[in-house]
Amino acid sequence: METNGLPLVVGTDGSEPSLRAVDWAADEAASRGVPLRVVFASLWEHYEGTALASDLRKPSEEVLADDIVDSAARRARRHHPDLKVVTEVLPEEPEYALVRESRDAAALVVGSRGRSGLAELLLGSVSLSVAAHAECPVIVLRGSHDNRTTPGTRGRVVVGVGEDGKESPAVRFAVEEARRRGVPLEAVRAWRCPAHETTDHPLMAGEPARLHQERAVEALESALQDVPADVEVRRRTAEGHARRVLVDASYQADLLVVGAMRRAGHFGLQLGRVAHAVLHHSGCPVAVVPHRVPSS
Structure with missing residues (x-):
């Protein structure tokens, strides 16, 4: 499939399923010869308050988000040192952010569920929503x-x-x-x-x-x-x-x-x-x- 150099996008929230998705996406990006874009999306500003957002210091949730994407990027480079990896933290609902990311992606990779997952057999609402609305192929990491x-x-x-x-x-x-x-x-x-x-x-x-x-x-x-x-x-x-x-x-x-x-x-x-x-x-x-x- 012709991708014209578009990146492979992976969504992560620091959960184990999303980190496994990062591993999988890094392999996929390397095999395609395209960059890997690691995205974390969360309404941290809504929960922490706008006053914190304007402060010189970062809100605690944003610090956590930076740590999550940096850790995911290091994880991807560990397996593929030559892989180009870029990261992005987006202050919005993850399903909306990832669907928008799909407009300029070769493919989008997500875990079966994130931190809010209740059971192994249930597909997370974010993964389901992204698969139903994305404009590029979405790969959901299911199974063993x-x-x-x-x-x-x-x-x-x-x-x-x-x-x-x-x-x-x-x-x-x-x-x-x-x-x-x-x-x-x-x-x-x-x-x-x-x-x-x-x-x-x-x-x-x-x-x-x-x-x-x-x-x-x-x-x-x-x-x-x-x-x-x-x-x-x-x-x-x-x-x-x-x-x-x-x-x-x-x-x-x-x-x-x-x-x-x-x-x-x-x-x-x-x-x-x-x-x-x-x-x-x-x-x-x-x-x-x-x-x-x-x-x-």
Whole structure:
């Protein structure tokens, strides 16, 4: 994927999940050959008071924020001494700051949850909001990953193939990620046979299902027709709900890639049920790749 030198952005708040995200993002930025931008966002001025903000001394929260990004930058450089790392402290809500950062980023990396996380299985509200609104691909660190992008422990990138065919930004992103890692790309298309299409006639049994499976195969071929020859592709169709099929596949993947439609003029979470489900239940990091479409 062409990034034109845009930085990879990672959000951190000093929590362990966000520091693991810094590790992962540093690897990703180094493999892409782009700078790493470490961002901490918090409404410290609101909580500490405007009088402190105008004082010659920094508010305690701002001091903490500087320490957090400086520590994260040192952590990134420890693994990649030649990596260009820049830091930024932003006095605003993190979900708004990170979505704005996504306008000038190659990709954005966040942990599954931050300091306010309540349970391992729950996705933090900031991560969910950023994945639903960002203008660049968002990688959410889910599952029992080993904190490194290379080499992968499971040896594959999985992409869910939807309705957008060969124009799919998610497929293009997944192809580049598989190529960068030197692993196969597994393209998965789920299909279902609606109950009203089934029949009890013995000569017709299985016919509707066969047609749906054939359409799934055709969708895969359409989406993958422009994949370069140097990327190994494994095609797989599976009967069932797409969200269940992809969550199952995530436990054998180093990265799961899904698309998310962004309709012009629409507000609220723009993820779709499949992306929402895998973000909550995936066994590996999830890349949510936006696909902008005209408002219907």
